[in-house]
Amino acid sequence: MIQNVKEFFKMIADNWILCIGIVILVYSIFNIIRNLIKYNDIKKIQNTIHKISGVIAEYVYEVEIKYIKKHIIHAGVVKRAEVISKIYEKYPELSKYINQELIIEKIDELINKVLDEIQQIEKDDNKPSQTKK
Numbered sequence: 001m002i003q004n005v006k007e008f009f010k011m012i013a014d015n016w017i018l019c020i021g022i023v024i025l026v027y028s029i030f031n032i033i034r035n036l037i038k039y040n041d042i043k044k045i046q047n048t049i050h051k052i053s054g055v056i057a058e059y060v061y062e063v064e065i066k067y068i069k070k071h072i073i074h075a076g077v078v079k080r081a082e083v084i085s086k087i088y089e090k091y092p093e094l095s096k097y098i099n100q101e102l103i104i105e106k107i108d109e110l111i112n113k114v115l116d117e118i119q120q121i122e123k124d125d126n127k128p129s130q131t132k133k
Helices: 002-014 016-069 076-090 092-096 100-126
Strands: none
Touching (some): 002 016, 076 092
16 A cells, blocks of 8 residues: 555656646636636626616616505615516526626616616606797
8 A cells, every 4th residue: 555655656756747737737627617607607697688678677667657656756775676576587597697796786787777768858858848939
């Protein structure tokens, strides 16, 4: 047994450059695979966020109308949470990703964009029309 251990260490000592090369090669392959997996996840998230951007205005509008009918005006956090839950119901693949904070951040950005557009529309509607004489 001790003889086998001695032979193993002798082999390592004789071929140390090859051993280091193998370790570096395995480490490089591991990093390449990990980066490809991460890249695929980011691409999938971007595609899903793109899909969401098409329906998020509808969800925000539905939730706003629902709360207006209930005469609840200042419930921004609750409304935002309801929109996010609707998105997760429609796109369950979002819950599979590790970085949930990033996904919710992106959804929040889309919600804010829709809310800004709604505010701009309201401002435009409330402006008195200017007619030239």
